Amino acid sequence: MADMPTDFWGGWIAVITVVSLAALCWFVFSIYFAANGQDEGEAQVWDETLGEGSNPAPMWWFWLILSLMVFSVIYLILYPGLGSYSGVLKWSQGGRLDESFASYREQFGEVRQSIAKATLESLQEDPAIMASARRVFDRKCGICHGSDARGQASRFPDLMDEAWQWGGDVAQIEKTIRSGRQAVMVGWQAVLGDDGVKQLARYVRELGQGGQTKDDDPGKTSYQQFCVACHGVTGEGNIMLGAPSLVDDVWLYGDSAEDIEQTIALGRNGFMPAFNDRLDDTQVRMLLAWLTRIQ
């Protein structure tokens, strides 16, 4: 057995267990059936009325401990318990897990295969599957995105709106779920200084509202110099880079002047972990159907 450093220890455990259990049996039975002598101390009085009676232990209790002992012996013959002895049944925790998986596959394999291959539309038409998909989302995604998928805490994006930072196509969403995403917005404080950050923030807010900005606006100059590479000339964003649109009035980290200034000054690191190893194909399919359903 892998958890024993040497063969010696398996034997050590087996011997200690068997010998001590046998000693306990012998001890119990020898006292149980000993002659009821006068040396048992029933004459002794410790404290006024405090003494020890000489009643024999009841027989039902004897049968109780005997049956527990017999059960224990049978259990230790059948299951791994005596050191490295693996038991008549060859039971193991890993084997139990394999069995459990096998019976799961037998029971649900077919229906899960069919879900993994089904079109999203057909899944979306089945209310039972959609209810099950909601529970998958609740278990696996809800902790960050909220159980209604509406996002949380100015940190985790709303998945029910139109804006998809990394693209809203089924294939793009699937990639996001399976591989995860790492968005990086660098901090510009050192480059722009306090005033520069404020001017740029003001410009970015106006950009979304379609306001007319003069060409010599220092915020616009900064935007064209530093931001266009990712967020685009018109602020439409770039799903290849996960650079969000700045003109859709969706602000993941908050839409106040202070929030946007902080984003520009210090940057942001949006992180979506990869779920490829935590979800199977069926679950990914269910999530895709649920997330892209028409409400």
Next chain:
Amino acid sequence: MSAKNENPKSEFYHDRVVTALVMLAIVWAVLGMAAGVYVAAELVWPTLDFGEPWLSFGRLRTVHTNVVIFGFGVSALMGTAFYSVQRTCHVPLFLPRLAWFVCIAWQIILLLGGLSLLAGITSGKEYAELEWPFDIAIALVWVCFGIIFFGTIAQRKIKPIYVSNWFYGGLIIVITMIHVVNSLAMPATLFKSYSLFAGAQDAILQWWYGHNAVGFLLTGGFLGMMYYFLPKQAERPIWSYRLSIIAFWAFTYSYIWAGPHHLHYSAIPEWVQSLAVVMSLILLAPSWATMINGIMTVSGAWQKLRTDPALKFIVLSLAFYGLATFEGPMMAIKSVNVVSHFTDWTIGHVHSGALGWNALITFGTFYFLVPRLVGRELYSVRLANIHFWLALAGTMLYVLAMWGAGVSQGLLWLSLDEFGELRYSFRDIMASMPPYYLLRLVAGLIFLSGAILMTFNLFKTISGARTIQVRPPAVRGAGASV
């Protein structure tokens, strides 16, 4: 107690330290149970921590467990051990000043330790959360406790050692062993240390400690209390000497192995789990032997149950002891454990023991002990009877609420829908819990209000009185010559 029987040449028993420990135990009981009620309320209304870290569930919960186990429980055990060992050995305490040191040092450890837990200082080991300076202090005080206890036994005037003393002795020896080994750690700073053990070994050791703290402190220690105070109160000898000796050794032997049943189906070796199953089942036998021994001791004195609140508490506590020691082995069976593990069933099981067994037997013992310590009648038998019903109702409600919560959690978590997905998310299940948690809060409030009644009753009994002075009796009986 009768003066005519006293040995005039002997020194008086040292009972003032007993009175102090009993009173302190009562104070800790009210504080610890109040903390328990507060965390129960937080589980119904999570914002009750008001954003204060020291009021958060994680900190207050450890304060609750530490204060009730080590404040209420251990102070009561020390007090009753000091009281009964003198009377069963017919000698005053060995080193009475050391007994005062143990009493006071223990309270200081608890006070500072409780504050350190509120401040978020913890070693992260369940029921052993206090950091290394406290661990060392606990070990020192515990060894002093042992010196006093075994020193008194060594000077005894009666040769056979009464059965309550075996259990108190077992408590002192085993707790020293498991506390020291489990707490071995490398200090990094004054309030931060790193355990010497890691991974699966750390887990096995932690539950070797955790389960035997339940075994030898909350069970063995309180059995010592039962074996002295129940026959004293019933004024009958312990029913069967034989059963007590079988039960003691079978209990001591099998408990030590049982801890890994807290780690079923985890990354510990299979043989460790199997031996834990077997030994946990065997444990049922000595537990029930002790329960039968206690209950049969009262038989023939049943009429006292009508009038004597102290005896009512102790007999009821034995019923809960029987219940909890049946439930425990069942939960140690792997297929039951699959349902019960990580659910509130465990919390219910613990409290059927902690409230139904530990607290009730201690209440009964105090109602017996306090009037005798000060040589007065109990201030109000009526209040004690009301307390009895509050304690019974509180315990029953608590256990029922947690059974309901725990069994439904366990079964709902295992439930699959027709596509092989979990039928209920964690959040779905937690959303169905508030009624159970509210019921548990009510149960806790009922139990706490009973404890407050007792506090009032016993402080009224004791107020203005001094601990009376008693001398050991002139020795009689078979084994008197030592």
